Amino acid sequence: MCPRCNEDIEDWEHIWVCEANEFEIDELIRKSIYEVMDQQSQVLIGKKRFWELLRGVYNEKCEVVAELEKERGLEKRDLRKRKESPTKDDDDGIEIESNNKNKKTDEKEK
Known part of the structure; x- marks a missing residue:
């Protein structure tokens, strides 16, 4: 039985x-x-195999995002943060690149 x-x-x-x-x-x-x-990883020295699994999941998600970006026609240069483009100050026509830099210059001129 x-x-x-x-x-x-x-x-x-x-x-x-x-x-x-x-x-x-x-x-x-x-x-x-x-x-x-829970065994030691042969790939990631000093880490457990859990890290290998997490790394695999992360890499897979990165590949999915890269594929979506490719489908939408986005490139790395499109994804980078750009500095603000210079604008003209209405009072004197001086281009402003950085507020702090121009404030100091304006104070010296006056």
Whole structure:
């Protein structure tokens, strides 16, 4: 008799189909995956395999974003933050590149 369900004879097939054993199998699988992920990484020295998984997820997301940018026709130069373009001051027609720089220059001239 099966010690878990006390209904059938315990044989190899019954061990895998026994409903009482189902939770133990799930737990065994989770525990095994955790043990593998908790091992030292061969790729990322000094890190665990969890980091390899996270790195893979991150890289995959980066590839998805790159593909979306490509579909939309965006290039790296389009994505960079640009400095504000110089504007003209209405009073004296001097181009303002940086507020602090021009304020000091204006004070010296007066």
